[in-house]
Amino acid sequence: MQKKDIYAVVDLETTKTSQDDGHIIQIAIAFVQNKTIINQFSTMINPGTNIPRHITQLTGITNGMVKHAPYFEEVAQTIHAMLQGTIFVAHNVNFDLPFLNIEFSRLGITPLDSDAIDTVPLSQLLWPTAPGYRLVDIAKYLGILHEHPHQADSDAATTAELFISILNRAQSLPMVTLQSLTDLPLVLPRQSKQVLVDALRLNREKPQPLAHNLQVIDGLAIRRFSAPAPLVDDQNVTYPAKPSQKKQLFGDTLTYRDEQAKLMNFVDHHYDQADNDLSQKAPGTDALVIEAPTGMGKTLGYTLPYAYLAQKNRKQVVVSVPTITLQNQVVQVINQQLNAILPFEVRAVSLKGQTHYLNLQSFKRSLNVDEGSAALQFIKAQILVWLTETLTGDFDELNLINPQTEFMNKLSQPANNPTGSAFYGHEFSERQHIIAQESQFLVVNHAYLASYAHKLGPKNDAAYLVIDEPQHLPDAVVQQSRRQLNFNRWFDDVNEAQFLFDRSANVNIQTILTRIPGGRKLKNRFLESIHQLQAEIPQLETKLYRRFLLNQKEVLGSGVHDFPVDLHELAQFWVEQAGRVQKIHQGIADLQTCLNDFLDEFSQLKHVFSVDERQTIADFRRCLNLIANSEHSLTVFQQDLVEFPEASVFWLTQNLDQEGQHLKLSGGLLHTVDYFKTRVYPHFMPVTLIGATLFTSNKSNYLYDRLNIDRSTAEVHTFNDVFDYANQSEFILVNDAVNPTDSGYVDYLSRTIADILEHVHENTLILFNSLETIQQVYQQLQKMNVANKNQLTILVQGITGSHGRILKRMQNEQGIITLGANSFWEGVDLPAEQLRLVIITRLPFDQPNSIPQKAEEAFLRAQGRQPFYQSTLPKAVLRLRQGVGRLIRTPTDYGAVVMLDVRMLEKPYGKTLRNMLPKTMPQVVRASQAVGPELAQFFKQHDEKQHHLD
Known part of the structure; x- marks a missing residue:
């Protein structure tokens, strides 16, 4: 492809996406030469048939x-x-070109056999952190004006501008990156890869200097990194109280x-008055608990006073949030909004595993x-480009299409010999902790806090701790403690x-x-340890079965069965x-010792080994790590029995299939009694708990009990x-709904939802408790034919797309009508017309028949407490409040x-449930048909x- 080449950027609008029975209704072409749009052509086409209504809605073409x-x-x-x-x-391109060629063939015109380029995968490759790759999304991301999406003339012109951006972006990449991209066995549609090949050729013909913010290490071009300058130690700051x-x-x-100003003052007053005294308080005492509703600006409300406290008292602030998304939002508020107004510099860093x-x-x-x-291979290509941009190396920055967990874990695995690696001192996980040393705010998620509370903040001076949306923290701890010891998988890993x-x-x-010094002895030691595990692990499984399941009176068929x-x-x-x-x-332990001895010797001879040999060593290490992980589960199970004997639950899962039976031992914490008091709070100043939905009733102790907070001192x-x-x-x-336990429940839900959707065509979120019920209602x-009849699109969690794609x-x-469960009850921010209606199909009670649920009920009864009112109902209240909270997100929003x-x-x-809804929200009772x-x-x-307002 040369400067003289002319690129015809084509877009079609059609009656259907099917090439067999669809017809063109508009075609547009933008001609590009030498990175300039030199001509444009566009015409409507009479398809000889009616345009479907949904196509008219999409394109505006009638x-x-x-x-x-x-x-x-x-x-x-x-x-x-x-x-x-x-x-x-x-x-x-594999839509437009074949569609056009079929139309040519139908008329007896020779199909086009020209080279072709697809801007979708090239956009994914060259902008791997873009939020989306639909034409409207990538155009917005790149600042390309796109006036009429889904109309061919606008789409063709926008795609032409995108294509020019692609050429410029590819040619701006470092030569070493382009070389790696072209060396990859990369599969792109038609001749799309030629864009990269041409960019490399042009770079070689006229070499460009490496950008000053990049460096090349062992053939990889990466962003330069230098440790941040120390924060200015200015303690003469005065909090703006008035x-x-x-x-x-x-x-x-x-x-x-x-109201936000009051929140700020509460935080400042609580911690500024007697800072030294607070540091001596017993864990769980003197907490600050704030319920701040949606729309109040709570993140800025607590981060601003904490910025002053951190600066004045030379302390760090650890902020724990439920999700990675919220981590990013909090970091953004601190680094952008706060830094824009504060008289001193403030820094926040996100810490992850x-x-x-x-x-x-x-x-x-x-x-x-x-x-x-x-x-x-495509993911590798995206990462090569990303390395020229990223300072963090955090996979969450990337917008990857269905990345395989095992493959991504390989890419995060430490080197066989870290100190001997060319990248020693440049690895991204090290960078984050360097930045953390010079940051006032360390933002983590709840799971990270549960695991690393003892490592956060300076050891000689307790840090502040803010737990944002703390109602999720106990669940995060319990879920993290829940482990499985799958004997079949463990034995397979050894084999x-x-x-x-x-x-x-x-x-x-x-x-x-x-080829390793002392390799013969290492070989014998490895084999001895492996053979020992091959003998003992099946025996342990057999003993477990005989002890707990052999005398089960119930006759079991094939399938999965749980036993407490x-x-x-x-x-x-x-x-x-x-x-x-x-x-x-x-x-x-012997395997690990052998591996360490092996790697020590290997590191001395690193240049002797081929890539295949190095990969084999990495695979062997990963296999031994999986074996050790199973052993760790076994160790944790035993520790929980000692440390939390009354707060743990265990069960055996027996899987009967044609190959025989397999056992899994599952277990972990049942609840968080004393967990935070012993594992988290001792490492910090008295905690701040803040969230939009914390309380389940005016008198409930549920929040305090689950988070080990002394209510009398809070x-x-x-x-x-x-x-x-x-x-x-x-x-x-x-008032006439069918009971969820009745046989006609699914029919009732389907009929009622269908009737509602006949009257309302707003974006709707329908919340369920069960994925099984979702599937039945969807069928x-x-x-x-509800969707077609009402010109609606029905999206279903787990069937038509992931959580993120549905939200987008x-x-x-x-x-858009979304049927969702679990994650759709919370953390969904869809203001204005993005969400107008929420339908809750069933009160969000936990499934009552699971072994952990039964065990928790037994535990509470043993304490003389009522499981329903002390656990089941409070959880449902919080869940319901969160579900209702998806609706109104801005002062001008409205919905039902x-x-x-x-x-x-x-x-x-x-x-109790009705009383915990927003106090002024009108509650009306109607029959289903009304x-x-x-x-x-x-x-x-x-x-x-x-x-009228508009």
């Missing part, structure tokens, strides 16, 4: 607009002549809000390995280690050892099997709702919630009001 347009056969020869001798470019001081500080950058960060040595090795997967050791094909560990395990019997079992367990521990503040729920919302309770809605469509499209569970009206606990008309009237009134 039957009237094409009525007098030419038929394709009238312009086909002209279009064919224009495209001859050009390079065909499209955003998804409204006038805050307004002066905010200036024109931020809006002053009374090692598996979140790319290891440069492992990635470098992967470039020489062809896994036989086009998808994995895999044996296979890698002496396999006959390819490279094996045994042959590598022949008595804690005292399990403790006694470990005592009886202490000798066998010790042999397993010893065998794994300072508690609850703020009123920010939004005008009386005028922005409505909560509809159905019924499909049979009833709700953010960008109208008429429908509850299809009659228990909220009929059961005694229903009043819900649709009620909603139609609600939205008509609000749409008219909105139209």
Whole structure:
């Protein structure tokens, strides 16, 4: 491809996406030469058939607009002549080019056989952190004006601008990166890879100097990194306590809000008055507890006073949040919003586990390995480009298409010999901790806090601790403690280690050892340990089965069966099997010692070994790590029995199939009694707990019990709702719903939802408790043809897309109906028309029949407490408040919630649930058939009001 080449950037609008029975309704071509749009062509096409309504909604093209347009056969020869001798470019070229060629063939015109380029994969490769790759998304990301999405003339012009950006981006990459990209066995549509080949050729013809912010290490171009300068140690800062001081500080950058200002003052006052005294308080005492509703700006509300406290008292602040997404948001608020107004510099860094960060040595090795997967090679290409941009190496920055967990874990694995690696001192996981030393705020997620509380903050001076949305922290601890010891997988991992050791094909560990000093002794030690594990692990599984399952009276069929395990019997079992367990521990310890000795010798001879040999060593290490991970689960199980004997639960899962039976031992913490008091709080100043939904009733101790907080010493503040729920919302309770346990429940849900969707075509989130129920309702809605009948799009968690992809469509499209469970109850931020209606199919009670749930109920009863009122109901209240909280997100928002569970009206606990809804939110009761008309009237009134305001 040369400067003289002409690129024809084509876009089609069609009646259907199917090439067999679809017809073109518009075609546009933008001609590009030498990175300039030199000409454009566009015409409507009469398809000879009616345009489907959903296509008109998407494109804005009506039957009237094409009525007098030419038929394709009238312009086909002209279009064919224009495209001859050009390079065909499209955003998804394998749609536009085949579709056009089929139309040519139908008329007896020779199909185009020109070179073709696809801008979709090139965009994914060259901008790997872009939020999306639909034309409208990537254009917005790159700042390309796209006036009329889904109209061919606008799409073609936008794609042409995108293509020019692609050429410029590719040619700006370092030569070493382009060389690596072209060396990869990269599979791109048609001739798309030629863009990279041409960029390399041009770079060689006229070499460009390496950008000053890049450096090349062992053939990889990466962003330069230098340790941040120390923070300015200025303790003479005065917190702006008065409204006038805050307004002066905010200036024109931020809006002053009374309630947010009160929140700031509560934080400052609680910790500034007696800072030294607080550091001596008992864990769990003198906490600051704040319930701050959505829309109040709580993140800025607590980070601003903490910035002053950190600066004044030379302390760090650890902020723990439930999700990675919230981590990024908090870091952004601190580094951007706070830094824009504060009279001193403030820094925040996000800390995550090692598996979140790319290891440069492992990635470098992967470039020489062809896994036989086009998808994995494409990810490597994206990472090569990303390395020229990223300072963190955090995988979460990337927008990857279905990355394989095992492959990504390989890329995060530390080098065989870290100190001998060319990248020693440059690895990304090291960078984050260097930055953390010079940051006031360390932002982590709840799981990270639970694991590394003892390592956060300076050891000689307790850090501050803020737990944002703390109601999720106990669940994070419990889930993290829950482990599985899968005996079949454990044994398979040991056999895999044996296979890698002496396999006959390819490279094996045994042959590598022949070139290592002392390799013969290491070989014998490795084999002895592996054989010991191969003998003892199956025996332990057999003993476990005989002790707990052999005498089960129930006759079991094939499938998966769970059995609770008595804690005292399990403790006694470990005592009886202490000798066998010790042999397993010893065998794994010996394997690790052998591996360390092996790697020490290997590091001295690193240049002797081929890429295949190095990969074999890495695979062997990973296999031994999996074996050790299973052993760690065993160790944790035994520790929990000692440290938390009354707060743990264990069960055996028996899987019966054609190959026999397999056992899994599962278990972990049942709840968090004393966990935070002993494992988290001792490392910090008294904690701040802040969230939008903390309390389950005015008198409930649920929050304090789960988080080990001394209620008598806590300072508690609850703020009123920010939004005008009386005028922005409505909560509809159905009084004739079918009970969730009835056989006709799914039919009722399907019919009622279908009726509502006939009256309301707003973006809707339908919340379920069960994925199984979602699938059943979705099947019924499909049979009833609800989507087509109402021109709606139904998206289903786990069926039509991932959580993230579904949310993205709700953010960008109208008429979206989402059926979701679990993660859709919380953390979903869809303001205005992105979400107008929430339908709750069932009260969000935990599934009652699981072994952990039964064990928790038994534990509470043993304490003389009522499980339903002390655990089940409070959890449901929090969940319901979170579900309702998805609706109103801004002061101008409006929308409705429908509850299809009659228990909220009929059961005694229903009043508790209703009382915890936003106080001014109108609650109305209707029969199922009246819900649709009620909603139609609600939205008509609000749409008219909105139209009048506009």
